[in-house]
Amino acid sequence: MTDPETEMLAEEPETEAELDEPRLSAIRDALSDRDRTALDDLLEPLHGADIADLLEQIDEGQRMVLIELWSGQIDGEILSELDESLRQEVLRALPAEDVAEAVRELDTDDVVDLVENLEDEDQAGAILKALDDIDRVAVEQALTYPEYSAGRLMQREVVIAPSFWTVGQTIDHLRSAEDLPQQFYHVILVDPRVRPVGYVTLGKMLSSRRDTPLSEIEEESFRTFEVTDPEEDVAYAFNQYHLISAPVVDADDRLMGVITIDDAIRILDEEAEEDILRLAGVDSEEAISNRTRDVVRRRFPWLAVNLVTAILASIVIAQFDAVITQIVALAVLMPIVASMGGNAGTQSLTVAVRALATRDLTGANVWRVIRREVAAGAINGAAFAVIMGIVGVVWFGSPMLGVVIAVAMVINLVVAGLAGVGIPVVLEKVGIDPALASGAFVTTVTDVVGFFAFLGLAALWLL
Amino acid sequence: MTDPETEMLAEEPETEAELDEPRLSAIRDALSDRDRTALDDLLEPLHGADIADLLEQIDEGQRMVLIELWSGQIDGEILSELDESLRQEVLRALPAEDVAEAVRELDTDDVVDLVENLEDEDQAGAILKALDDIDRVAVEQALTYPEYSAGRLMQREVVIAPSFWTVGQTIDHLRSAEDLPQQFYHVILVDPRVRPVGYVTLGKMLSSRRDTPLSEIEEESFRTFEVTDPEEDVAYAFNQYHLISAPVVDADDRLMGVITIDDAIRILDEEAEEDILRLAGVDSEEAISNRTRDVVRRRFPWLAVNLVTAILASIVIAQFDAVITQIVALAVLMPIVASMGGNAGTQSLTVAVRALATRDLTGANVWRVIRREVAAGAINGAAFAVIMGIVGVVWFGSPMLGVVIAVAMVINLVVAGLAGVGIPVVLEKVGIDPALASGAFVTTVTDVVGFFAFLGLAALWLL
Structure with missing residues (x-):
């Protein structure tokens, strides 16, 4: 630490305000009163990300008043932060020159993000037209890479240096450079064919003498991505290896x-x-700012899948209607067995889906995890079997009914453990997102097995 | 971009290998064969985070073989990356001098993270003893801050400069500094009382002339945290405002x-x-490397809550046993109504819980969201009511049964929308984590309402 010895007058830092409830309700008041002065005062200290949140939380009428009234401008940052479903609405409401100005401030990756999600071709065209030639070519090239790839995610603005340069040469170069990225954390070392060969952190650069060759202070290891790498692999690597930035190369390593x-x-x-x-069972694009009709449309398919599942379970029950007519207690108790299986299955499933996503569930431990889940299902099943056996006896005075529900419980919780891990692992193997489809399968299995085991055992042992 | 003109021989960068399935299975073979050479070759190119993952994926016996056999060392990085449940096991297996060496490499925040989760007091003591005096005091002080606070999260290693310095002075100071942090991205400007007043990015520092005063290139706005701020607020701010690093101050702003x-x-x-x-319904500490007995213990309470819920639903059904005895079709169809309500409720609930977590659901839009969910429930309910009405008629030949299930479906999906948003919002208001408790409440509501509406309407209209 440095201990400054001389007294001085420090300028007060400009700390940004937060979008808390009092400010939010004051803003809503200013919008209803159409009070521009109050609105400007309230919005002025807010970060762009908070203004985007604000736009998402007020309704469409208030949004239009805000855009019309506010003396500040919806800039590139606010547009980038805005939920996709609202961007088009806001873009439509903005004058063309505001959009152009907003877009020119952005790094190319943010422009790509903006353009690729616009359904309105004219809006996309207008944004591209607003860019200068170099940036437009960069954005258009990025759009040729597959969706959700590293090529779409990267920005073109890079800071590079030949690896034979010294610290001093690099600093001199940076001081005279005109178009540096808004933020950068490394200098990427390149060979004469502009292939990245390593990188130097800015911290090392600043703490080394001017005559130090860059090759002497480069990091020991480094990772590059290809333009076609899936963005989820990139994100995984950033998280796993604590990366701050990483170069992206084409097929020729450039x-x-x-x-x-x-x-x-x-x-x-x-x-x-x-x-x-x-x-x-919610569509992954759903946002809190969606309208009712989008919510209805997005949720319907999953509920329809669940209906099919539920009808399957009903068909199982229908096979035993004669038994139920004789012993109505079965109808009363049967949802318990199915529900416990469903919950235990969801527990196993969720742990498995997350472990697959974080790559903690692999070929090395899949059998151990399945054994563990089945064992846990058996042990918890046995515990609840005892409890439910007692409930069966006390409530309905039938020891044999207690035995039936107890055995069915153990069976269903073991199956729940097996299905809860097995189904997502199999789906992942065949290339289906386990988070998307496992739930329906697992619940179908635990419902069908639960009703079948309980009613079937009842038919065998109680009649 | 810089275009290097002279040809040169670039050193090949050392790219780290990934822990993919072939490597993983080769490592397991090497462990079973106790083949040290193969093991060393396989582990050498791996990042510490991957070695930690490896330790989590193999079983305890293999872990001990790895620690014993591997010529490399479990270093501080690997320990930091390791799941908490395994750290103690690995620490116990390591010689004391290895632990001491591993710990001395770490920044203080990582040592705090290591020590605070150790249940074994002796291990914690040994780790503290391995540190040099300055670091030990820093760690011990951090441990006096509340758990999950900014004070526990911060590292003590900082890079500061008086705000009246120039770029040149700062660079000269950094070149002569001895104990710089492993990574740093900003120079924090401080006043004579060591209160942060702003910061300069290293990029700006490198691209400005030596005589530029730091105050001229400082960022326009900056955020500080207090040592007592909850870590989730810190994380939210980093994400919301795209921070890379931020100063932490005490109550006196130092x-x-x-x-x-x-x-x-x-x-x-x-x-x-x-x-x-x-x-x-899974304990948030559960990890894929947990043993069966931990899994059983962690999942039991949630299943017990679910059992109570299920029994409540059964009690509702029991009130209608006379009706079921007369019309067994009710027993066959009743799980469908409950299941659809449970699923619709879970959809609304999940969207609401996440929107609360990301602070997108606030006082400004809560009523709008509730109205939307109820409307969506009514519309989807009506759609499924028509479908199920037809199923009722076709399957059981009873139009009135079709009407009963249709009306019960609409009621339950509306209630699901209401409960799905209302319950998490109320829980959040009273200070209970909505993610933890909402599920049980919502399912109870949809089960009870589903069975009651369906069987109650059947008793009224079908008998």
Whole structure:
């Protein structure tokens, strides 16, 4: 630490305000009162990301008032942060010159992100036209790479140096450079064919003497990605190896751009979000700002799948209608067995899906995990079998009914453990996202097995 | 871009290998054969994070063989990356001098993370003893801050400069500094009382002339955290405002340390993971490397809660046993209504829990979202009511049974939408994690309402 010895007057830093509830409700008041001065004062200290959140939280009428009234401008940053479903609406409401100005501030990766999700071709065309030639070519080239690839994620603005340069040469070069990226964390070392061969952190650069060759202070190891690498592999590597930025190369190993940590975090976030939503049968694109008709449309297919599952279970029950007519207690108790199996299955399933996503469940431990889940199902099944056996006896006064529900419980919880791990592993093997499809399969299995075991055993032992 | 003109021989960069399936199975073979040469060759190109993953994926016997056989050492990085449940086991297996050496390499925040989760007091003591005095004091002080606070997350190693310095002075200072952090991205500007007043990015520092005052190139806005701020607020801010590092201050605004992006990503990861697992009724600490007895113990409470829920639903059914005895078709169809309600409720619930976590669901839009979910429930309910009405008629030849199931379906899906958003919002208000508790409440509501509406309407209209 440095201990400054002389007294001085420090300028007060400009700390940004947060979008908390009091500010939010003050903003809504200013919008209803159409009070521009109050609105400007309230929005001025906010970060672009918070203004994007604000736009997502107010309704469409208020959004239009805000855009019309606010003296500040919807800039590139706000547009980038905005949920996709709202971007088009906001872009339509903005004057063309505002859009052009907003877009020119952005790094190429953010422009790509903006353009690739626009359904409106005219809007996309207008954005591209606003760019200068170099940037437009870069964006158009990025759009030729596959969706969800490293090529789409990277920015073209890079900081490079030949690996035979010294620290001093590099610093002199940076001081005279005109078009540096907004943020950069490394200098990428390249060979004469512009192939990346290593990198130097800016910290090392600043703490080394001017005559130090870059090759002497380069990091020991480094990772590059290819333009066609899937973005989820890139995000995984950033997280796993704590990368801050990494070069992207083409098939000939030539440097094409650089991916930075903020892009990787966005992908990691999206992937986790996708898993959470898909596990619950919600479309991964659903956002809290969606309209009712989108929500209805997005949720319907999953509920339809569940209906088929539920009808399957009903068909199993229908096979035993004669038994139920004789012993109505079976109808009362049967949902318990199915529900416990469904819950135990969901537990195993969720752990397995996440472990697959984080690559912690692999060929090395899959059998051990399956054995463990089945054993855990058997042990918890036995515990609940005892409890339910007692409930059966106390409630319905029938020891044999207690035995039936107990045995069915053990069977269903063992099957739940097996299906909960087995199904996602198999789906992953055949290339289907386990988060998307496992839930329906596992519940079908535990419902069918639960009803069949319980009613079947009842037919065998109670009649 | 710089275009190097002279031809040169570039050193090949050392690219790290990945822990893919072939390598994993080769490592397991080497472990069973106790083949040290093969093991060393296979492990040598791996990143510490991958070696930690490897240790998590093999079983305990293989782990001990690896530790004993491998010529490389379990270093600080590997220990940091290791799942908490395995750290103690590995630490016990390591010679004391290896542990001491491993720990001395780490930044203080990683040592804090290591020590705070150790249940074994002796191990924690040994680790603290291995540190030099300055670091030990830093770690011990960090441990006095509340768990899950910014103070625990920060590292003490910081790079600061008085704000009246020039770029040249700062670079000269960095060149002569001895104990710089492993990674740093900013120089924090401080006043004479060591209170942070701003920061300069290293990129700006490198691209500015030596005589430029730091105050001229400092960033326009900056955020500091207090040592007592909850780590989830810190992580949220890093994600929301795309921070790379941020200073942490004490109650007197004095600089105490710095939090970097890798810590924030870890917390974001943990929070998303926690939500996913809790929504599925799995303890948030559960890891794929847990033993069976831990899995049993961790899952039992949630299954017990579910049992109570299921019994409640059974009690509702039991009220209608006379009706079921007369019309056994009710027993066959009733799980469909409950299941559809449970699924629709889980959809609404998951969207609401995530929107609360990402702070997208606030006082500004909660009523709009509730209205939307109820409307979506009514519309999807109506669609499935028509389908199920037809199924009722075709399968059981009873139009009135079709009407009963259709009306019950609409009621239950509306209630599911209401409960799915309302319950997590209320839980959040009263300070309970909505991810943890909402699921049980929502399913109870949809089960009870589903069975009650279906069987109750049947009793009214069919008898």
